[in-house]
Amino acid sequence: MxxxxxxxxxxxxxxxxTGAAGPAExxxxxxxxxxxxxxxxxxxxxxxxxxxxxAELDFTTPLELLVATVLSAQTTDVRVNATTPAIFARYPDAAAYASADPAEMEELFKPLGFFRAKTRAVIGLGQALVERFDGEVPARLEDLVTLPGVGRKTANVVLGNAFDVPGxxxxxxxxxxxxxxxxxxxxxxxxxxxxxxxxxxxxxxxxxxxxxxxxxxxxxxxxxxxxxxxxxxxxxxxxxxxxxxxxxxxxxxxxxxxx
Known part of the structure; x- marks a missing residue:
């Protein structure tokens, strides 16, 4: 450096x-x-x-990035990246998340901490995507922030890195x-x-x-x-x-x- x-x-x-320029701008x-x-x-x-x-989270699709970002709360990107390959293989689309068995998902999420809350959020996320967006991740901020577990920070991560929408x-x-x-x-x-x-x-x-x-x-x-x-x-x-x-x-x- x-x-x-x-x-x-x-x-x-x-x-x-200096001088009489008024208060600091x-x-x-x-x-x-x-x-x-x-x-x-x-x-x-x-x-x-x-x-x-x-982005230091591994992903290949907008859905993978969205899920990984939700899972990254209160843990490290390294741990998320070590855990998500098995998660993405088990749940390839929004419908799979929506119909997931909570106990099975909790086992996969355990290394990430707060696994029960994250399980509820991700299942709810999958259900919302299926019910309101035909299983696709929306590319608008106002839509993303309506999803369970998704705030402006997560929405901007997805928009900027999966859709090339500046955020x-x-x-x-x-x-x-x-x-x-x-x-x-x-x-x-x-x-x-x-x-x-x-x-x-x-x-x-x-x-x-x-x-x-x-x-x-x-x-x-x-x-x-x-x-x-x-x-x-x-x-x-x-x-x-x-x-x-x-x-x-x-x-x-x-x-x-x-x-």
Whole structure:
């Protein structure tokens, strides 16, 4: 990862406006135009850093991605990917999920935790798809969020990665980084989604989500971010919250679920 000097970081870090310009327009006090430019520069740099960024759940169809995303709650993508091949083989379509034996499904779901609740959700999901969408996963946000166990985050994952419909997926990593970058101060995922969406072109929303999630999992950790090797340190108003020594910071970098 490229390193930045302290001089470069300080010279490009956003600063509050001076003079009688009125209250700050943005969370960092920079102008709206400066915030937009900085946000897009960060995303561009993360795209260079993570050229292979993508959804880290394995799938081949919209239904597989939808089920995998529902199952990923309160567990890791690695565990989901290790479990879903048997699930997808046993339940090849929405009708199979809709008519599943709960006890059998629970056994398959056990490694993922909360298996009873997830069984109820997935069976209900299959039933809703069969009854209201002819067994097909809908490609509209307003339809997806009516399905059991599906909120905006899951819907945007499916839209962006299975249907190429741009969407911002606000998980814990995305929300944390958006606030650290000074793009928003919101805690509510929907508000974060809307505020960040105003900074980045719509066509880039899905990849932006991947970039922030990958960076959050690998470098910009919740407790000890590896600031000293962060490729976007020079544009980050939160630089210094984590380890700034490059050698020590490098030891904090994680490979991520796929290495």
């Amino acid at each position: 490229p390193k930045t000097t302290a001089e470069n970081r300080s010279s490009t870090r956003p600063t509050a406006p 943005t969370p960092t006090g920079e102008s709206r135009l400066a915030l937009v430019r900085r946000a897009r520069r960060i995303d561009k740099e993360l795209a260079v850093t993570y050229p292979d960024a993508r 911002i997926t606000v998980d814990t990593h995305f929300g944390r980084l958006a606030r650290r970058f000074g793009w928003t101060t919101q805690q509510d995922p929907v508000k974060v989604e809307h505020e960040v969406g105003e900074l980045i072109p719509k066509k880039d929303w899905t990849m932006l989500s991947h970039h922030l999630v990958w960076h959050g999992r690998r470098v910009c950790h919740s407790r000890r971010p590896a600031c000293g090797v962060c490729p976007v340190a020079r544009w980050c108003p939160s630089y210094g919250e984590g380890e700034t020594d490059p050698v020590a910071a490098a030891k904090l970098v994680k490979p991520g679920p796929r290495g």
